[in-house]
Amino acid sequence: MENRDLERRVNDAKKLLAEVKQEVGRKIVGQEAMVDGLLMGIIASGHVLVEGVPGLAKTLAVRTLAEALTIDFKRIQFTPDLLPADLTGTMIYRQQTGEFVARKGPVFSNIILADEINRAPAKVQAALLESMAEKQVTIGDNTYKLPNPFFVLATQNPIEQEGTYQLPEAQLDRFVMKLKINYPTAGEELEILKRMGSEKDIAIRSVLNSITIDQLRRAAESITVDERIEKYIVSIVTASRANDQKHLSFARYIEYGASPRATIYLYRCARVKALFEGRTFVLPEDVKGVAYDVLRHRIVLSYEAQAEEMSTDDVIRDILAAVSVP
Structure with missing residues (x-):
């Protein structure tokens, strides 16, 4: 009976994942390995680093996947002048009450797209490290739990290394996977041209939410x-x-x-x-x-x-x- 129940859960999970991939595939041509890796990181309760040259739909893939998930999504463009407070938040003075209150930053979301993460200085990377490792943020004297689920999907460019800050090994180890993205084939690029050349917006249906993600996790844990x-x-x-x-x-x-x-x-x-x-x-x-x-x-x-x-x-x-x- 247990084996039959496990098979049912696994089959249901496979169908649900196929549905997500189908929705993402309406915008993303090819790059199945990247989409699989992103989903794998989410189900494995970890973070994913995506590396590839510009123009390979890294950011678009993460955005599209976020559209297929009914959970909060924030994109943070990492730049050399970014401060830790721009990521985690800071204490602000409220004149009406005469006290300081915490203003939470964009990291308080379910999915964080850390775009070009290697362009952020070491202090910002260290601030992100606490979020990734402990799933919490310290603002002032207080520590705040991040929402559940919480994923960091980061992108980085392997070229144009001038003005970038290489990620330390301690932070790299926090990522479940590092995906390397290659150029599409000629056939895939022709399909990209036909689909995206007109700049027509393609609507993506939400398939997953926090409950179904938890179901996928439990199904994976039962393997x-x-x-x-x-x-x-x-x-x-x-x-x-x-x-x-x-x-x-x-x-x-x-x-x-x-x-x-x-x-x-x-x-x-x-x-x-x-x-x-x-x-x-x-x-x-x-x-x-x-x-x-x-x-x-x-x-x-x-x-x-x-x-x-x-x-x-x-x-x-x-x-x-x-x-x-x-």
Whole structure:
């Protein structure tokens, strides 16, 4: 009876996710991996960093997804002159009562689009870090809880690095996934031209709300993970810390490996991946399917890797090849 109930919940979740993707696909052509990653981050109760050159619909994808969700949405354009108070809020003096009261900033919303996050100075990034890590904000002497659900979907541009502030590893580790977005194919670009060339507004129907998001989370949490899969996940993450294991060919390319937080998110995202496929259990292919997005911003490459033009994805590929599949 429990298995039948689980299958029903998983099938319902799969249909609901397909409905969301269909609505988002009315505006966004291609970029299925980006849409899947954004949804995966939301269901896994985490934050997502999206990286790609300008014009690849990063901001539009987040906006469109927010339209498909009946929850509050705020967009914050990060600039070098932004202050922490512009993000979190500040204390203002109310003349009528003669007291200071908290004026909450735009971070008090369900979905935050942090556009071009690497253009904000370190103080602003630190203010956002508390929101992401603790889901709370301190204004003056008081601490305020952020609304539930709360997601930060951040974008950054890998080019034009002049005048930007590289995100510290501590903040990068707070993101569940880092999605790398590529150019569309010629066929997809032709469809983009036909659909968006006239600047006609395309209405998006709201599909999800805070209740259905919670239902999706519970469905993902009920996905079965065999102990062998759990050990496989741990083996992948510990292999990324192989800079002291000289017998591994990729060890010399790694300066610092992934943290235990990577293990947790690899586990959660593998469950969500199985949910996307409509399965009640996790396969090794689910773990492999999310490993790049979960690990690529958590592994710090050595100087030797940079000298040989090895990317983080290259190292993750070597790790997955070296770890035996259950």
